[in-house]
Amino acid sequence: MPMTIEVTQLTSARPISVVILTGELDASNYERLIEVVGREWEGGSRGLVMDLAGLTFMASSGLVALYAAARIFRGEGPPDLEAGWQVIHDLEEETGAAANVRLAAIQAPVERVLQRTGLSRLFPIDPSAEVAADNLRGE
Amino acid sequence: MSVTGAGSIRIAAESGHLAEVRAFVREASERFGASDAIAADLVQAVDEAVCNVILHGYAGADGEIEVAAELRDRQIEITVLDRSGPFDPTAAAEPDLSVPPLARKPGGMGIHLVRAATDEVHHRVRADGGNELKLVRSLEPRVEEG
Numbered sequence: 001m002p003m004t005i006e007v008t009q010l011t012s013a014r015p016i017s018v019v020i021l022t023g024e025l026d027a028s029n030y031e032r033l034i035e036v037v038g039r040e041w042e043g044g045s046r047g048l049v050m051d052l053a054g055l056t057f058m059a060s061s062g063l064v065a066l067y068a069a070a071r072i073f074r075g076e077g078p079p080d081l082e083a084g085w086q087v088i089h090d091l092e093e094e095t096g097a098a099a100n101v102r103l104a105a106i107q108a109p110v111e112r113v114l115q116r117t118g119l120s121r122l123f124p125i126d127p128s129a130e131v132a133a134d135n136l137r138g139e
Numbered sequence: 140m141s142v143t144g145a146g147s148i149r150i151a152a153e154s155g156h157l158a159e160v161r162a163f164v165r166e167a168s169e170r171f172g173a174s175d176a177i178a179a180d181l182v183q184a185v186d187e188a189v190c191n192v193i194l195h196g197y198a199g200a201d202g203e204i205e206v207a208a209e210l211r212d213r214q215i216e217i218t219v220l221d222r223s224g225p226f227d228p229t230a231a232a233e234p235d236l237s238v239p240p241l242a243r244k245p246g247g248m249g250i251h252l253v254r255a256a257t258d259e260v261h262h263r264v265r266a267d268g269g270n271e272l273k274l275v276r277s278l279e280p281r282v283e284e285g
Binding site: 002059060113116 | 162182255
C-alpha cells in the first residue's frame with residue numbers, strides 16, 4: 001500500500017504543522033517524509049504533529065525519518081541519510097530531545113516498533129492530533 | 140508433521156517492491172490462521188529482512204529475491220532466498236536497548252526487529268550461492284499478547 005502525506009498548518013503564536021500519514025512507511029518512501037518535514041521547518045513551522053491514525057506499518061527506515069524530524073525541528077538541519085542510524089548518534093542525549101515533535105493516534109503495529117527499539121521514550125505520544133497540537137501550544 | 144504451503148513471491152531487489160512482499164506475507168499469515176498481532180510481526184520481520192538484502196546484500200546491484208511461506212504444524216515459516224554474496228544478518232550485534240536511544244551506537248535495528256518479531260531466525264549460505272534466511276513464528280500467542 002503506498003503512503004500518502006497530507007500537511008496542514010495551524011496558525012497560532014507558535015506555527016504548527018500537522019503531517020498526516022496514511023498507508024505504510026518503509027524504505028521506499030521515508031526520504032519523501034523527511035523532505036516534507038524539512039519544507040515545513042523552512043516554511044516557519046516550529047512545532048510538528050505526526051498524525052499516525054492511518055499509518056498501518058512502519059519499517060526501521062521510518063524510525064530514521066522520525067529521528068530526522070526530531071533533528072530538523074531542533075534546528076539542526078536534515079541528517080546525512082547515507083549515515084543511516086548515525087543520525088541517532090548525532091543527536092545529543094537530553095531530556096525532551098524531540099519535544100517539538102509529537103506523535104498522535106499511533107496504531108498497535110507502529111507502537112510495537114517504537115517500544116521494541118526504545119524510541120517510545122523519545123517521542124511524546126498523544127491520543128489524537130488535536131491533543132498533540134494543544135500540547136505543543138502549551139494549552 | 141502437517142505442512143501447508145502458501146506459495147511464493149519473486150521480486151526485483153528494489154525497495155519499491157517491499158509492499159508486494161508485505162502483502163504476500165500478510166495474506167499467507169491470515170490464511171494460516173495467524174492473529175492480527177502475529178501477522179503484523181511477520182510482516183515487520185520479513186520487510187526488515189528483505190530490506191537488509193536489498194541494501195546490504197545486493198547493495199544497489201540488480202538481483203532477485205524470493206519469499207516463500209509455509210505452515211509446519213503450528214509454526215509459520217517464511218523463507219527469504221537471494222543470490223547476493225554471502226551475507227548473514229544474524230551475525231550483527233544486538234543493539235544495547237538499556238542505553239538511551241540517542242546515546243546508542245547506530246546500526247542493528249533492522250535485525251533487532253526481526254528477532255523481536257519472530258521465535259527463530261536461521262541463516263545459511265546456499266550451496267549454489269546466495270543466502271537462505273528462515274524466519275519462524277508460532278501461531279500461539281505470546282504471554283504479553285494474552
